[in-house]
Amino acid sequence: xxxxxxxxxxxxxxxxxxxxxxxxxxxxxxxxxxxxxxxxxxxxxxxxxxxxxxxxxxxxxxxxxxxxxxxxxxxxxxxxxxxxxxxxxxxxxxxxxxxxxxxxxxxxxxxxxxxxxxxxxxxxxxxxxxxxxxxxxxxxxxxxxxxxxxxxxxxxxxxxxxxxxxxxxxxxxxxxxxxxxxxxxxxxxxxxxxxxxxxxxxxxxxxxxxxxxxxxxxxxxxxxxxxxxxxxxxxxxxxxxxxxxxxxxxxxxxxxxxxxxxxxxxxxxxxxxxxxxxxxxxxxxxxxxxxxxxxxxxxxxxxxxxxxxxxxxxxxxxxxxxxxxxxxxxxxxxxxxxxxxxxxxxxxxxxxxxxxxxxxxxxxxxxxxxxxxxxxxxxxxxxxxxxxxxxxxxxxxxxxxxxxxxxxxxxxxxxxxxxxxxxxxxxxx
Amino acid sequence: xxxxxxxxxxxxxxxxxxxxxxxxxxxxxxxxxxxxxxxxxxxxxxxxxxxxxxxxxxxxxxxxxxxxxxxxxxxxxxxxxxxxxxxxxxxxxxxxxxxxxxxxxxxxxxxxxxxxxxxxxxxxxxxxxxx
Numbered sequence: 001x002x003x004x005x006x007x008x009x010x011x012x013x014x015x016x017x018x019x020x021x022x023x024x025x026x027x028x029x030x031x032x033x034x035x036x037x038x039x040x041x042x043x044x045x046x047x048x049x050x051x052x053x054x055x056x057x058x059x060x061x062x063x064x065x066x067x068x069x070x071x072x073x074x075x076x077x078x079x080x081x082x083x084x085x086x087x088x089x090x091x092x093x094x095x096x097x098x099x100x101x102x103x104x105x106x107x108x109x110x111x112x113x114x115x116x117x118x119x120x121x122x123x124x125x126x127x128x129x130x131x132x133x134x135x136x137x138x139x140x141x142x143x144x145x146x147x148x149x150x151x152x153x154x155x156x157x158x159x160x161x162x163x164x165x166x167x168x169x170x171x172x173x174x175x176x177x178x179x180x181x182x183x184x185x186x187x188x189x190x191x192x193x194x195x196x197x198x199x200x201x202x203x204x205x206x207x208x209x210x211x212x213x214x215x216x217x218x219x220x221x222x223x224x225x226x227x228x229x230x231x232x233x234x235x236x237x238x239x240x241x242x243x244x245x246x247x248x249x250x251x252x253x254x255x256x257x258x259x260x261x262x263x264x265x266x267x268x269x270x271x272x273x274x275x276x277x278x279x280x281x282x283x284x285x286x287x288x289x290x291x292x293x294x295x296x297x298x299x300x301x302x303x304x305x306x307x308x309x310x311x312x313x314x315x316x317x318x319x320x321x322x323x324x325x326x327x328x329x330x331x332x333x334x335x336x337x338x339x340x341x342x343x344x345x346x347x348x349x350x351x352x353x354x355x356x357x358x359x360x361x362x363x364x365x366x367x368x369x370x371x372x373x374x375x376x377x378x379x380x381x382x383x384x385x386x387x388x389x390x391x392x393x394x395x396x397x398x399x400x401x402x403x404x405x406x407x408x409x410x411x412x413x414x415x416x417x418x419x420x421x422x423x424x425x426x427x428x429x
Numbered sequence: 430x431x432x433x434x435x436x437x438x439x440x441x442x443x444x445x446x447x448x449x450x451x452x453x454x455x456x457x458x459x460x461x462x463x464x465x466x467x468x469x470x471x472x473x474x475x476x477x478x479x480x481x482x483x484x485x486x487x488x489x490x491x492x493x494x495x496x497x498x499x500x501x502x503x504x505x506x507x508x509x510x511x512x513x514x515x516x517x518x519x520x521x522x523x524x525x526x527x528x529x530x531x532x533x534x535x536x537x538x539x540x541x542x543x544x545x546x547x548x549x550x551x552x553x554x555x556x557x558x559x560x
Contacts, residue, residue: 057479074479149516179504180520182465249468350477351468392471394478417478 027337028378029361039398040413040422041383045335047427048381049092051412052085055419060108060155060325061404061412062115068132069094071402072108072117074416081105082117084132085421092423100133101126106153106226108402111164111204120152121145123166125207142166142202144210146195151224155325157237159230164204165237168211169224170197174244174296175280182250186296190280197279198222199239199271221277221310227323232330233340234371237271240323240344244283244294245351251295259301261352262287265316266323268342270371278310286316314373320349321359325403328367333409334426341366343380343411345400348393356389362400362413381413381424458536461529466537469517474541480517486542490534494548498556501530523560527553 031044042048057074064070071083081104085094107118114125115134123142126134141164145154151169158164173180175190190197195212199222202215209215218237219225225239248260255263264283269275278284278291282305285292291310293299317323324347329338341364348360362381366374386397393399402414411424469481476483484490489497500507504521522530527550535547 149518152516178520179506179518181524183524246468249464252464350471350480353468353471354463392473392475392477394471394475394483 025337027335027364027380029380029382034383038422039384039386039418039420040381042381042424045426045428046424048422048424051087051092051421051423052083052094052097053418053420055083055097055421057416058083058401058414058419058421059106059153059416060402061414061421062108062110063404063406063412064110064128065407067407069404069406069412069421070108070110070115071414071421072104072106074106076104081119082108082115086132092425094421096132098133102138106401107155107166109156109158111158116141116156116164118154118156118166120154121147123154123156123164139207141207142209142211142215144212146171146211148196151226151242153226155226155228157228157230158204159237160232160235162204164202165218165228165230166200166202166215167222167225167228167239168196168198168200169226169242170222170279172280173246174250174294176250176296180246180250182252184250184296186280186294188281188297192280193220199225199228199237218273219271219275219277221279221281223279227326227344229326229328229342231270231328231340231371233328233369234270234367236371238269238326238328238342238371239271240266240268240317240326241277241279242266242322243319244280245320247295247301251301254295254299254301257354261319261355263319264292265313265319266321266346267313268315268317268344268365269311269313272311275311276307276309278305278307281305281307282310284313284316286318315365315377317344317346317363317377318358320352322347322349324401327403327405327411329405329411331405331407331409331411334411337366338364340369340371343403345403345413347399347401347416348385348390348396350393353392356391357385357393357396358390360384360390360396360399362403381422384415457529458532458534461525461533462536465522465525466533469519474537476515480515481519482515484537484541484543490537490541490543491545494552495556497534498530498548498553499560501534502553502557502560523557527551527557 029041034041056077059072062070069085079099080101082101086096103119105119109116116125124138148171176184178184198220199218201218224242228239243264247255265286291305293303293305325345344363346359349357364380365377384398398415399417401416404412413422474484502523505519530553531550538545
């Protein structure tokens with residue numbers, strides 16, 4: 001966290017003293033050792049197993065009370081868009097794997113006795129029975145999301161009051177008159193904000209809803225809040241969005257290749273109802289600790305955003321790391337330091353080129369029961385890339401995409417490059 | 430600088446130039462690629478899985494000149510849905526000059542496992558006038 005961001009954060013919340021144990025021990029991946037067969041590195045005292053491998057483009061995860069792991073797929077496998085995995089002998093490796101589901105994509109969540117999932121335009125659900133694979137047909141919960149190519153996935157999360165929150169990404173980089181064209185100005189107002197680039201709230205229990213007719217816009221100005229989770233302890237929605245791309249390619253007069261690789265930040269927020277997070281008019285510069293005016297809207301890399309309604313992030317990560325999932329640690333099997341904190345799966349960058357690509361890790365933000373950040377973020381699991389430096393995303397061995405906490409407190413991590421799912425446990429050593 | 434020094438400098442420069450790729454278009458093509466193409470298609474032309482296609486041995490790049498030029502001038506928005514295997518849209522590059530487009534297309538056609546003839550600026554101008 002930069003000094004400015006830390007100051008801003010202190011002003012926003014009452015920062016409690018960081019516990020002695022958190023300061024005295026390094027809980028980052030750097031304290032551990034890399035295991036070549038595992039493909040990743042986790043902190044000392046933790047253990048990871050390959051729960052499943054070569055599963056295809058695995059994205060988000062959900063774990064049922066009985067330990068069944070569900071995974072969604074970005075593109076369909078032979079027998080379906082969803083996977084159910086069970087580990088009958090409890091050795092940390094799934095021994096029964098079944099594909100099912102007639103449509104899908106990235107979003108996946110459990111709510112009551114239902115498994116919710118989504119394609120790019122529709123959210124459906126399956127009623128779960130005793131068996132791992134549901135037997136009935138899917139019900140349609142919400143349909144009518146605009147068909148779009150960029151930022152099209154529709155992840156969902158649920159609060160305790162019967163609401164479902166759905167991210168609807170922006171169909172562009174920065175709402176330019178001419179998409180991704182150097183110097184092209186931004187549309188003002190940006191019409192994409194009407195039905196996209198925000199988080200919408202729907203009735204969690206009602207089928208047959210339509211985007212644009214049912215539900216309400218909960219928060220706006222979010223380019224792609226793909227990593228999103230309800231924090232049941234703080235009773236609030238959190239997300240970390242994908243910042244805009246290509247500052248240097250589109251505005252070479254204002255940005256160097258190095259600035260373009262680092263900027264803008266990936267912003268971690270506690271969503272406020274009707275909150276505005278500034279896209280496409282602005283972006284967060286974590287090096288300056290300031291929200292800046294976007295170059296499509298008269299900015300030059302040095303001019304702060306004027307609109308005081310644009311909300312500052314709680315903390316921020318370097319540019320283009322691509323947060324793909326967020327989950328709060330609700331278990332009690334990990335050390336106290338991790339309780340109520342946030343894990344973030346970073347898919348890893350592509351547009352830091354020509355500089356080496358970064359991200360490709362699972363980060364952790366320590367938090368308290370009230371959902372306030374209590375210390376600096378760190379990298380919890382890394383070495384997913386497989387090579388260092390990584391020139392191109394294509395060469396990465398693994399790319400983290402999904403996270404879920406099991407009933408036994410284990411953390412599951414999915415990857416859509418190697419199709420691997422890891423189970424991470426704490427074994428006290 | 431004396432005339433002799435100028436002559437020596439010119440001589441050395443010409444020797445050095447002879448050691449480098451002689452084709453001025455290659456040099457310009459590389460610069461255009463780095464500024465306008467590399468961030469999406471990557472330094473090795475490998476693209477980004479799910480987002481931007483690789484340029485390696487591309488049917489479109491090695492195909493007819495006119496179709497390739499039209500595609501780069503107009504961008505990927507005109508593609509039918511079934512050809513949209515990648516999430517990002519490629520913008521049209523009609524804001525680049527005929528010489529820049531000819532240079533970068535010739536550059537791409539001569540590497541990344543592609544093998545097709547160079548494209549001339551007049552070919553770009555001809556397609557542009559049709560649009």
